Amino acid sequence: MNYGIAFTPLVPQTVLWLALSAIVVIAALLLIARSRGAWVRLAALALVALALANPSFTREDREPLSSVAAVVVDKSPSQNFGDRTKQTAQAREALVDSLKKIKGLEVRVVEAGQADGETDGTKLFGALSSALSDVPVDRVAGAFLITDGRVHDIPANVSGVGFQAPVHALITGQKDERDRRIAITSAPRFGIVGQTQTITYRLDDQGVSGERAKVAVRRDGETISERTLQSGQTSSVDIDIKHEGANIVEIEASPLEGELTPVNNRAVVAIDGVRDKLRVLLVSGEPHSGERTWRNLLKSDASVDLVHFTILRPPEKQDGTPINELSLIAFPTRELFQQKINEFQLIIFDRYARQGVLPVAYFDNIARYVRAGGAVLVSAGPDYASNTSIWRTPLDSVLPAEPVGVTEKPFYAHLSDAGKRHPVTRGLEGAESEPPHWSRFFRTVDTRNAVGAPVMTGADGKPLLLLSRFGEGRVALLLSDHIWLWARGYEGGGPHLDLLRRMSHWLMKQPDLDEEALRLLVQGKDLVVVRQTMADSVAPVTVTSPSGATRELTLIAGEPGEWKAAMPANELGLWQATDGTLKALINVGPTNPKEFSEVTSTTDMLKPLAQATGGDARRVADGSGVDLPRIVAVRSSSMFHGEGWLGVKMRDASVVRGVGVLPIFAGLIGLLLLLGAFAATWVREGR
Structure with missing residues (x-):
């Protein structure tokens, strides 16, 4: 129950303020003149003004609303490296169990960051905003991000989060991780058939320095260059544009011992060959x-x-x-x-x-x-x-x-x-x-x-x-x-x-007009395999994803001479298809996918924003396994983390279910108050 007083004036506010002003002037004159019974007169006039203001006692029946905490689980491809998938599952289970034990707290879990062949990078804050889009900001208790720390839509400041509550980052992975990648620094999109184009690239190693690697360059699967580079070194290669359409160039570095993944050891550039003049x-x-x-x-x-x-x-x-x-x-x-x-x-x-x-x-x-x-x-x-x-x-x-x-x-x-x-x-x-x-x-x-x-x-x-x-x-x-x-x-x-x-x-x-051809196309979120042939039947096609996973597809006849099959393009990078005779290549996504540009886990990217909201970024695993901090309900504090614990901001939001109103000057009570005031004035004047 909430009790209060509400005013619903019987006259316009201008009239009410004029009446109050007149009472103040009369009170001042009576007090200056030290008139007998001044205080009684003033009390009577005050009651009249109060009656015009029409005060009422109010009573509100309120139902408390639960606070809402969001758990955003990073499901991007980089979460598949090392033990991150296992750590993520354990941290999610333990976190959700801890949050559900807090009375008055609603928990919402959303998965985000899945690669679909179109989206580049891990987008967790967009998923967080969608998960809380129907929740008023005064009910948000906080957010927990279970991720490797490589997030590509971090707001520039706290206001970009959209609510005033702590954001905590629970980082998967291990310290001192190492990885190698090939980064494309410049590459043309088009090239004239019969001429050359230059691609510039760099060998990047994370977690180590001074290492050397053998780098091979292939065009449409044919090796055209091999050299040895040192970590951090930039090099370039001239590519002959042999034909119209996509000329697929692969640049691949030898593996680094103990690295997280070899997926980003290879970069792919598609140069569209065009003829200057036929x-x-x-x-x-x-x-x-x-x-x-x-x-x-x-x-x-x-x-x-x-x-x-x-x-x-x-x-x-x-x-x-x-x-x-x-x-x-x-x-x-x-x-x-x-x-x-x-x-x-x-x-x-x-x-x-x-x-x-x-x-x-x-x-x-x-x-x-x-x-x-x-x-x-x-x-x-x-x-x-x-x-x-x-x-x-x-x-x-x-x-x-x-x-x-x-x-x-x-x-x-x-x-x-x-x-x-x-x-x-x-x-x-x-x-x-x-x-x-x-x-x-x-x-x-x-x-x-x-x-x-x-x-x-x-x-x-x-x-x-x-x-x-x-x-x-x-x-x-x-x-x-x-x-x-x-x-x-x-x-x-x-x-x-x-x-x-x-x-x-x-x-x-x-x-496009070859009688015998194998092609890969991206249509929406699907990878489409097209086999053009003059034969009556075709062999199954083996498709290899960027991660090295293979899948055999049986093609279905479409138009005469054309056979097709489709599968989800759920990975960024170079896809390959072969039927034993022909081979096709296609790059899905950008030249330098953000998802694979840096794959070592880190707390540094999310810590500044998390601490600005009163939260924190910390790892969920040590050498022995997942160690999740205690989750604590906090009501009045600007700090929501400490040694061994993380907090959520519990809200006092409620919704009104009923309202009771009792006017003070209505009916017999108001009449008696006013008559009593004037009677007291008359009695005082009669002495």
Whole structure:
């Protein structure tokens, strides 16, 4: 029960203050004049003023509320090192039991800091704030953090805690721990394919000094550098950017004797390879309706540097035109096909036939260019089946089919079984209907002895598009010159942009379009394994986490030619996957994860904040096991720790369940008081 007096004036406060002021003036005059009965008059006037203030006796029925203490348990990956997991479990059990023995104290336990592939660092104070979000600050008795001391969201000052109560840190781990790590000091995010990028790194040892370690550098799993460094030494390595997409660079140091974990002995950098310019040489034969289709496609891509030559008039044509007027510029055949041929990523022959412009020896150069890693695309028309066909040159050794004639009849292009799986043709818009939802072609070149299965078929099921590999290079053969009908929108057109762009990028070895590939992707909190294949089945994939744990995944068929499986990406660092033939790498999280930057336990990070709140930071374990301090309820003190004990701040918060009110001047009691006061005044005046 709480008792008190409340005032609810019967008149506005202005009137009440004026009345009090008048009473004070009258009292002063009566006292100065030493008037007889002044004190009686003043008492009567005071009772009138008090009646106007309308005082009431109050009685509150209050129910006490419990104080709330939070226990935040660090479940970050660094808590798995050494005996920390065991120490954490024992400290949690003992702490919660001690807190529950305190009468009037509610205990809330929350786990925080789990790594999910997206969160970097241990965030305990965010979890603490969420756990106490529905608790008024005047009910918070304190907080206990069970952690290794490496917390990455510590408030800058006490006000950032959000309540005025002690924060205690119970530190797991042992003194004098030692660990080694590789720290990346600078690393590029992007690099031009064919050029080099520099990564700078440092060897850091905690708990020891002067140690030396062997450091190996690997790119996409291949060792490219090995050296010996001393603790604290900074070094750098030049990385050749070999391909588009992620170039995974691992920098790994040899283990330190007695260290906590080898996980952070390895740092991973993913450098995205981009091409500065894709140099394409387009050689068009005799002018035809579809000539500009290729030119428009390639010129629309800002990443393509196009060199285009069109043979408008063959040398054997005799019409009296002067030699110096046969072309705007001379065709630099020797420069293009002998001196600078290796500078091109792709050479396209668009309805080109031998016309004496290119000597036969240059076709031999082109064949060697393909085997060494170059790419050639032949867009064939009747020229390919003629006596002047480029097949009848040394280039035939890298062309995937021999021409035998030309068929002139309308037909719909279809995706073959291989084409439905191949990344170049898979999922082309309109291919799912029968007939396909695109316009017809009217001519195709007949071939024989094709190398590999066609991805598209034409009239009578004959090959229409062949994609083949020769040596290190690639060749595409399109056996119709009517692709321009799709571009012009004839009969609704067709997906020419998708087809031609994918085909060009496949020839230039874009990794996303490889027929056989194993990839790792991060989608939300999951790690997704993708296997692209032309086969009917795939082998299980073994996935290795950054900590070295392995798991075998059975892939499930998705789209044709694509198999997938997913698992939680619950660790930061380098993940690896292999099916025995192919290997894939991916780095989950930042280059330098905060969680693994410093893994030795410490009281130094949390002690300043804890002591500023009246709490303390101390270890929970000694050499013999967990030794938790006594937990004490404290009501009136600014210090909540001492030798062998930690305190919680017990609150006196309560909630009102009922209120009783008794007006003093209401009814008969008020009337008698006022009448008595005036009667006393009259009696005093009557003497």
